[in-house]
Amino acid sequence: MEPITVTRFAPSPTGALHLGNARTALFSFLLGRASGGRFILRIEDSDRGRGGPEFIVSQLADLAWLGLSWDAGPDRDDGRGPYRQSERGPIYDGLYEKLEFEGYAYPCYCTPLELDVARRAQLAASQPPRYPGTCRGLDSAARAARAAEGRQPALRFRVPDAGVIEFEDLVRGPQSVAAATLGDFVLRRADGGPMFFFCNAVDDSLMDVTQVLRGDDHLSNTPRQLLLLQALKMPVPRYGHLPLLLDASGAPLSKRRGSTTVGELRERGYLAAAVGNYLLRLGHTGAPDQWVEPAEFARNFSLDRLGRAPAHFDAAQLDHWQREAVRRLTPEQAVHWLDAELPADWSGQQRLEFAGLLQGNLLFPADTADWLPVLRGDLPPLTAEDSSVLAEAGPAFFEAALTAYHEVGADVGALGRELKQRTGRKGAALFMPLRIALTGRHDGPELAALLPAIPAALVRARLTGAARAH
RNA sequence: GCUCCCAUCGUCUAGAGGCCUAGGACACAGCCCUCUCAAGGCUGGUACGAGGGUUCGAAUCCCUCUGGGAGCGCCA
Numbered sequence: 005m006e007p008i009t010v011t012r013f014a015p016s017p018t019g020a021l022h023l024g025n026a027r028t029a030l031f032s033f034l035l036g037r038a039s040g041g042r043f044i045l046r047i048e049d050s051d052r053g054r055g056g057p058e059f060i061v062s063q064l065a066d067l068a069w070l071g072l073s074w075d076a077g078p079d080r081d082d083g084r085g086p087y088r089q090s091e092r093g094p095i096y097d098g099l100y101e102k103l104e105f106e107g108y109a110y111p112c113y114c115t116p117l118e119l120d121v122a123r124r125a126q127l128a129a130s131q132p133p134r135y136p137g138t139c140r141g142l143d144s145a146a147r148a149a150r151a152a153e154g155r156q157p158a159l160r161f162r163v164p165d166a167g168v169i170e171f172e173d174l175v176r177g178p179q180s181v182a183a184a185t186l187g188d189f190v191l192r193r194a195d196g197g198p199m200f201f202f203c204n205a206v207d208d209s210l211m212d213v214t215q216v217l218r219g220d221d222h223l224s225n226t227p228r229q230l231l232l233l234q235a236l237k238m239p240v241p242r243y244g245h246l247p248l249l250l251d252a253s254g255a256p257l258s259k260r261r262g263s264t265t266v267g268e269l270r271e272r273g274y275l276a277a278a279v280g281n282y283l284l285r286l287g288h289t290g291a292p293d294q295w296v297e298p299a300e301f302a303r304n305f306s307l308d309r310l311g312r313a314p315a316h317f318d319a320a321q322l323d324h325w326q327r328e329a330v331r332r333l334t335p336e337q338a339v340h341w342l343d344a345e346l347p348a349d350w351s352g353q354q355r356l357e358f359a360g361l362l363q364g365n366l367l368f369p370a371d372t373a374d375w376l377p378v379l380r381g382d383l384p385p386l387t388a389e390d391s392s393v394l395a396e397a398g399p400a401f402f403e404a405a406l407t408a409y410h411e412v413g414a415d416v417g418a419l420g421r422e423l424k425q426r427t428g429r430k431g432a433a434l435f436m437p438l439r440i441a442l443t444g445r446h447d448g449p450e451l452a453a454l455l456p457a458i459p460a461a462l463v464r465a466r467l468t469g470a471a472r473a474h
Numbered sequence: 475g476c477u478c479c480c481a482u483c484g485u486c487u488a489g490a491g492g493c494c495u496a497g498g499a500c501a502c503a504g505c506c507c508u509c510u511c512a513a514g515g516c517u518g519g520u521a522c523g524a525g526g527g528u529u530c531g532a533a534u535c536c537c538u539c540u541g542g543g544a545g546c547g548c549c550a
Contacts, residue, residue, distance in 0.1 A: 016550045048550060116548070123547085132476040132546055158548050176479075185477055185546085193548040200550045224478055224545035247480075248543070256543075282486095285499085289487060293499050311487075314543065318485045321500050331513080364512055420509085435509030447511035 009041030010214045013067070013074075014204065016048040017059035020265040021066040023317060024219065024249035024257040027283045031246065031305065032217045033072040038302035041214075045077030046207055050089040050198050066266040070276050071298050076211075084211045089203050096198050099206060099236060100159055100191060108235040109191055111157030112139040113150040134187030135160065159192040161201075161232060169227040174215065174244025175310045181227045189228055205229035209238040216243045220314070244307060247287055247314040257317060264317060273341065273368040274322070278329035282322045287315035295328045326367055338363045345372035347380075361449055361457055375448075379457055383444030383466070390440045394470055397437035401427055402471035405438060409463060416452040441470035 013029040015021065021029075037043035045067070047060055060078065067074075076082040086092055103109035112135075114122075123133040140162065142150075151157070163186045170180040191202040208216055223245040233240045249257045257264065269279055277298050284291050284301055290309035333341060338359035339352075346355050362375050377383055386394070394402075404426040405419075412418035423438070424430050440446055442463060448454060455463070 014550090018550075051549060112548085114548090119548080127475065130475045134476095134546065160548095179478085181478075187546070190548050195548075197548085199548070204550080219544090220479070221544050222550095245479085250543085252485085254542070285486060287486080313480050315487090316485060318500075320484095321486065324500055327512080416509090430509095432509055439510060445510090449511085451509065 008214075009036055009039065010044065010212050011036030011041065011217060012044045012046055012208065012211065012213045013072075014046040014048050014207075015063050016051075017056060017063065019059060020267050021063045022257050022265045023269075023279075023283070026066065026070060026266050026279070027249060027286060028217055028219060028246055029067055029072055030070065030280065030283050030301075031288070031310075032215075033074075034302045034305040035215060035217065035307065037073065037075060038305075042075040043072070044082075044211060044213070045074040045087065046211065047078050047088045047090075048200070048204065050200070050203050062267060066270070069270055070266065070280060089198065089207065092203065092207065093196075093198075095210070096192070096203060096206070099202075103161070103191065103235060104159065106235070107162065109159050109161050110140060110142070111147060112160045112188075112190070113142075113147070113155045113157050114138050115155070132185070132187075135189070137188065140188065156194040158190045158194045160188040161191050161228070161235070163188050163228070163231060169230055171226065171230055171243065173223070173226075174217070174242055174307055176223070176245055176312060179223070179226070181224075183227070183231070186228060186231075191232075201225060201228050202232065205232050206236070206238070208241050209233055209236075212239075213241045216241045217246060218243070220245050220248050244310075246310065247312060249286070250314050250316045252316060252318065254316070256314075269322075273370065274326055275329040275333075275341070277332075278322065278326040281325040281328065285321075286317075287311040287313075295325075295332070323367065330363060330366060333359075333363060335360045335363075342366075342369050342372055345369045347376070357457065361453055365448055378443045378445075378448075378454075380459070380462075386440065386444060390444075390446055393437050393440055393446070394473070397429075397433075397470075399471045401429065401437060402441060402467050405441075406464065406467040406471065409467065414456040414458075414460070414463070416450075416455050419455075437470075441466055 011032040013025075013032050015025060015029075033043045035041070045064070049060070064077075064079070074080070076084065076087060078085075078087045081087065100109065104111070118138070119135070122136045122138075126133045126136075139157075139160070147157075164183045167183045168180050169183055170178065173179050189201055190199045192198055222243075226243050226245075229243075230240060251257055251264070266279070270276075280298050280301060281291075281296055284296065284304065288305070288310050290306050291304040296304055330338075330341075335356050339346075339355045342355075342359055346358065350358070358375075358379070362372070365375070366372065401423075405423055408419050408422040408426065412422055420434060423434055427434070435451060436446065439448070439451055442451070442458060443454065
């Protein structure tokens with residue numbers, strides 16, 4: 005039987021979830037849970053000095069908002085937890101011991117200063133900055149001597165001097181790296197905390213993760229994790245490295261640079277399904293050019309349709325999917341989306357009517373502010389162009405419109421016929437000045453739908469005003 | 475500095491030696507439809523980073539260069 009696919013997303017709580025990470029999370033989710041496997045969430049908070057719990061909360065909320073749900077995570081243990089690395093110390097302790105006992109790891113007493121000096125010297129000599137191996141061959145007497153100085157050792161992995169590490173990357177294909185280029189890396193810090201290479205690899209294995217999708221920046225680190233897991237004789241997941249996401253200027257999206265975060269998009273009113281449709285196509289093909297429902301994402305996702313080159317974030321494309329998403333909102337959903345922007349005193353029915361009327365003309369909830377005055381207040385000043393349209397129509401036109409409105413009311417069809425008869429105007433020459441006088445702008449929903457939504461007193465006042473001013 | 479990864483329209487990309495005078499989507503421009511906007515339909519411009527090979531034939535394979543990115547941390 006084919007073993008079940010288990011994927012994971014392992015954010016570190018050092019900032020808000022940005023688009024690049026969201027994409028990695030989405031793809032992992034699609035490959036796992038959405039395809040009948042499992043998807044788990046692990047918080048990589050092994051560095052106590054950085055980040056904070058507020059970021060765990062916000063990242064979880066962002067993930068949930070995007071529609072990604074997880075089978076296990078910090079809020080949902082399935083027996084393989086805990087799912088926060090800061091709580092997994094005891095698990096790591098046994099592994100350190102085993103590694104050291106079997107000779108795969110050794111204590112390193114070098115100080116940060118010593119390491120820094122060595123690194124600079126190597127760089128100056130055009131050598132790659134690697135751990136020089138100072139503590140590699142220390143005997144027990146030498147170790148005791150250093151310990152007696154009060155030095156707290158870190159634990160380093162002993163990388164083989166020779167050999168080649170080979171693996172098949174899920175998106176890049178066969179990879180191979182010479183062990184000699186690696187250098188012994190730290191497993192456990194002097195303060196006892198685990199290092200990324202160690203806890204990340206070990207946890208994936210312990211949590212039965214079968215496929216790891218992560219950023220390109222981990223590609224060169226993968227051999228280390230492979231070596232480590234092999235030394236531990238633990239199951240090794242398959243790794244796939246996604247190209248990084250760049251911003252419009254070509255710089256990598258990152259937390260530090262404050263690049264587009266999921267939270268920001270949500271606050272601006274982007275719909276999760278829009279972000280999903282965009283992300284699904286960013287560096288990935290196979291989805292049709294048309295809108296795809298989130299429930300169909302997994303069906304349209306495939307590892308071998310992943311691109312290898314870094315992709316740029318393009319707001320115009322996101323907005324395209326946003327427009328598609330807004331169009332597909334039911335009136336109830338649209339009201340919910342718009343809620344905070346609508347007048348508090350409006351009834352549910354009024355909200356529904358407003359949403360139904362303007363949904364096609366809004367890209368963000370904030371755009372509501374452009375339309376509220378049309379339905380219930382003073383119109384902003386006209387543009388010169390719009391104003392000249394009113395002038396061209398002339399006072400008589402608006403007087404006729406006023407009379408016609410008295411007679412037929414808000415029925416635009418009847419109003420149009422009446423006006424045509426009275427003024428001889430038709431088509432755009434008839435409706436355009438009417439629209440501008442009534443709404444203060446030249447675009448928007450059909451007048452037939454718009455006119456009944458404007459209170460009669462306002463309609464009369466605007467037509468009167470147009471007749472006077474022009 | 476060393477190692478690794480990447481390279482097709484402005485952007486996302488199709489393309490796995492002849493189907494490519496390079497296709498689609500977004501964006502842009504024009505036209506049609508329409509009271510307008512949006513949607514829809516049609517049309518248009520814009521790309522294989524450079525140079526060498528291999529081959530009857532290369533966007534596709536190889537090499538060099540260029541450009542971009544990553545890694546080399548007691549960060550993740």
